[in-house]
Amino acid sequence: MRIVLNAPPGFGKSRLIARLASGRISLVFVRSHLEGLQMAQYVSEFGGVPGLLFGRKSLCPFGAENAAQCLWLRESGACKAKSRRPPTLIFDIDELYKAGVCPYEALHAEGREKNVVILPIAYLSKVSNISAVADLFENVEFVALDEAHNLLSVVEVSDSELYSKRYCQEEDGRLWCLVLPLAAEVVRGVRFIIAASASVVRYFSDFFTHFLNAKFIEIKTLPGAENLEVEHMPLKIRYTTRLKKDYVEAVLDKIREVYKEYRRVVVYLPNKELASYYANKLLDLPVSDKPLGDIDHVIVSYFGSPISEGVNLNVKAGVLVGFPIPNVKSKELWLKVRLIQRLGFDGYKYGVLFTAVNHVVQAVGRVLRGLERERKYILLIDDRFAEYKRLLPEYLSKAVK
Incomplete structure (x- = not known):
């Protein structure tokens, strides 16, 4: 089943996604690392084994953006992380670091071994980003796109991105492409998909259901x-x-x-x-x-x-x-x-x-x-x-x- 879900704030979209993902090989795309950490906790509550694959900048307590900056932080003594693997994996950046562990390295070392992998939705915005996680799509059974309205955006790409030119246009010498059609191509072969958002009301649903080949479901009842x-x-x-x-x-x-x-x-x-x-x-x-x-x-x-x-x-x-x-x-x-x-x-x-x-x-x-x-x-x-x-x-x- 492939679903575009519109549900109001407080409905519990993240918990629903976590429950659906926990019992199968799943990829869950979220907007930010904070939402990813929360999703990991929900997945654990439902019996799944989550892993997070986010960038260094969001998972490093010092905001390092690449391996060179990580090395400098350690050599200068600013970063005191000594290990890549914690005794038990916890989804709290500060607590991981207090335990002497680099949160980025710990979460990435464990991430690909888990049945539910949680990633930033930005991975679906460019071919180069997708290629970094393409192997994760080989056996996936379920894909969740949380806050799916973020896919209706444009990003700048290079000619080497090999986008379908139908989704792109050149402007002032720069190539810009629409994200949703590309994301839809990536998840085309996945049998079970849920794209959830409070913003995709029925009036705006056609664009999403068309590209994702999905049915629209609307929850109108606002809790409280x-x-x-x-x-x-x-x-x-x-x-x-x-x-x-x-x-x-x-x-x-x-x-x-x-x-x-x-x-x-x-x-x-x-x-x-x-x-x-x-x-x-x-x-x-x-x-x-x-x-x-x-x-x-x-x-x-x-x-x-x-x-x-x-x-x-x-x-x-x-x-x-x-x-x-x-x-x-x-x-x-x-x-x-x-x-x-x-x-x-x-x-x-x-x-x-x-x-x-x-x-x-x-x-x-x-x-x-x-x-x-x-x-x-x-x-x-x-x-x-x-x-x-x-x-x-x-x-x-x-x-x-």
Whole structure:
């Protein structure tokens, strides 16, 4: 069976993948090494034997990027790891290092011997990356693509990558290729596949089901939905209005109001510059650009930031300012649109609208962790949330008028 699964935050997609992978020879692709470490723990809980194959930079406590830097760290005495194999394999970088073991070397030495191998999804983005793990596909029975929306992206490659030119286009002397069709080619012969994401709602599913030759399954029930309140403020947030005094003051007043009631709040704005601008206007509140744990504070960030996806934030409310249509001046954006169009799909739909909805869903997902245990609140500020209501998950759209 081959499945594209859409399920809301809190459904337990990672645990489902771990359970399905644990009883067979499996490859699990995740977005980051932190998610990989968590997945390994889940696989162990379900009786599987996990291995991780991530790069040096993410697994080295000192961020070494290659073997030469590893050697220098050891020779200089900065790195005190003495062994490649721990007495018992644990999936905690700090604990492995405290035990005198190099986490990168330990995890790689053990990784290929396990029945469930966990890798970064970036391995599927280029032919050169895939070739490094091609042997793992020889006997694989199950492949999981967690946070599969990340495959709808473009990457720069060299001519030697031997991509299908259908998926590529040259721009300013550089060759750019769409990732999803290549990934689909790699997993074509695998019988059991699950590609999971909270962002791939039914409206955007065709592109994924077509290339992955998969059936779409949608889980609409949001765990803890009774604890979620969503409100919509139809303010016209645009490039020409978002710095006008009346608009700025209206947004700031709402943020202060939300903070007064919920105390731990994250605010997402259209870009990094606007996030900085608004943070400077909120100095009467405890403001930060990063999470500060369980103390009262307002995190001011932007759509697509490092804390907009794949991390859990200890917050009780989220304020999303602006429907995050991507930067229309981006050459990469319109390159993606043209590539998707060339493959027979609506380039604007999948290149522009999907990007915006993905940003919304991922930002909201940072707030909804723990929804079954406590009350949470989401405020959507922009009239376009109503215009694009049909594209949003039901747990958001039902509150938009």
